Amino acid sequence: MAAAPLSTPLDVHFFIPPSDSKGTIFFTKPLRTNSTRKFTFSCHSSKPKPKPPPNLPESPSPNNPSLSDQLKPLSTTTLSPAKPDQTHLLSKPKSTWVNPTRPKRSVLSLQRHKRSPYSYNPQVRELKLLARKLNNCDDSQEALSLTLNEVPFEPTRENALLILNSLKFWPKSYFFFNWIKTQNLFPMETIFYNVTMKSLRFGRQFQLIEQLANEMVSNGIELDNITYSTIISCAKRCNMFNKAIEWFERMYKTGLMPDEVTYSAILDVYAKSGKVEEVLSLYERGVASGWKPDAITFSVLGKMFGETGDYDGIRYVLQEMRSLGVQPNVVVYNTLLEAMGKAGKPGLARSLFDEMVESGLTPDEKTLTALIKVYGKARWAKDALELWERMRANSWPMDFILYNTLLNMCADIGLVEEAERLFEDMKQSSDHCKPDSYSYTAMLNIYGSGGNVDKAMYMFEEMSELGVAVNVMGCTCLIQCLGKARRIDDLVTVFGVSVKRGVKPDDRLCGCLLSVVSLCETSEDVGKVVACLQEANPKLVGLVKLIENKKTGFETVKQEFKSVIRDTAVDARRPFCNCLIDICRNRYLYERAHELLYLGNLYGLYPGLHNKTVDEWSLDVRSLSIGAAHTALEEWMGTLAKVVEREEALPELFLAQTGTGTHKFSQGLATSFASHVKKLAAPFAQSEERAGCFVATREDLVSWVQSRIPSAVTA
DNA sequence: ATAGGGTTAG
CATH class of the missing domain: 1.10.220 (Annexin V; domain 1)
Incomplete structure (x- = not known):
């Protein structure tokens, strides 16, 4: 891999800015592919871009390489690992064109297609x-x-x-x-085809559009930028990204240059198909051709980076707009606010919103939906309520989705009364804001997590009466709540009715049923819940039976566990394992519980459970159930005892993180953990400086272990 | 939707 690291994929002559150039910021971010992505902030802040010489033909010659050929080296150059001398090249003192002898080739026409006057x-x-x-x-x-x-x-x-x-x-x-x-x-002119294609696009009739386009080609009717952008955007909306790219390339091959509308349409195609590197290359190449991208382009970029929660990408978009002097509009702010949420930056979303309002823009429904969602997910109750207050004071626009987002925010934060008020507002509102399946699900979530079984059941019954569909999430919330209240007969009824009404149990619902199994106090109740689970996931029931049987060997458990977990949705795997451990502990099968924790660790369900630095060892049980956390603590104590026995080096401080349970409705893992620590007489005490942490010093721990060793040996 | 590109809900 000795290729010149800065050779450009698109055969564009690369401008290397001087190191002291103010408009150039360079930062890197590791991608999942273990490569390095480079963002070069184009150096267009101060000086205007040199315009391409007027005598250059706008369109490439027919033997130009196709776009895909041009893009090919991209994957091999930009996805290769970073080389240390890249930075060397960048800090070259003089600005220079990599290849000044060849003329710069433009990738888009700076002139928009002209319309015939009305x-x-x-x-x-x-x-x-x-x-x-x-x-x-x-x-x-x-x-x-x-x-x-x-x-x-x-x-x-x-x-x-x-x-x-x-x-x-x-x-x-x-x-x-x-x-x-x-x-x-x-004669049928281009405009007739264009107008018809636009209508076909609304109906997502790509096949007919393509048919018309081919007809144009065979009848010698000119396809212009409007035709191509319509074809491309229709293919995109039909998720036929390859078709979109195919037509974009055909356009170049016939010698027609895209204008900025077609160009941003194709940028969106690459963005939606996840080809970030290609988008950035095309973007930079366009800018290098003298193009000043507009707000639409930046919303495409913002959406793309938001999709992966790429914070560096979001910064890049903001920086580019600033340096090009493009004022963001409402849509750009909306995509960036959404992106900030996905990147986990609620504070920055808030400042961006402030900036938006200060710039004189009025937030719309989508803006507020994005921000409310961010505050809800971050559990920023104060900001969420303040924003809500502001929405009403300014009579900012509300719609149905915003109402439901507000309800979900209430569920995330635990604002029961506020949610009830909103829900009543919706019921009283005109038809278009009446509570729907989403609204009821949010209410089931709120009542369910708050342990308000009766109100949750009432919602469920009201849904049946009004003919509002129950979805799998609403069903899960209600079943969880009924399980916690040990109302097993109601649970069985709700499960049956929901399945009858079309709910397809998913892994989360199964995890929920499994957790109820661990809560059941009588074998009769266990039988009832297992019967539901049998209907939804018989294989999981098989595993439960297997682990409950003392005679089952570890290898058998391992194989069956592996097979079940492999078939389980990623986000339901850890909950499954937590519940299985809880079930074992409730049946006094401690050894099996330890085996399951071991297997969970083996298959990567508990990343970051143990953390070690020179000064501090810690156990992070925040994502564990109570039973799993107890098992992990016992395991840890056992390991520490061995380390003490072997007189190996120990850090100053030991730490067990239970979290504080920031969610209003969350169960008291800390409380339960504290009592287990007490039972073991372990020297951990709740830290005053670090919330949600139990700490022990080396001295205390060593003396505790030594006091236990004789009993551990005899046991 | 008056010939073309961008943004909202577990």
């Missing part, structure tokens, strides 16, 4: 009336032909265009377009 049509009223009739009539060929014959009109080019533009649904537009074609009164 001219007034005196017959507009009659034509609109006909269009309305067509819109309202049946989709069938017969009905449409009949309507056209009923209201005869002069089928001139202008009249036909006006009608075509006024048709709403694609079957009508497509029919009318074909009708004009068969009339043979005037």
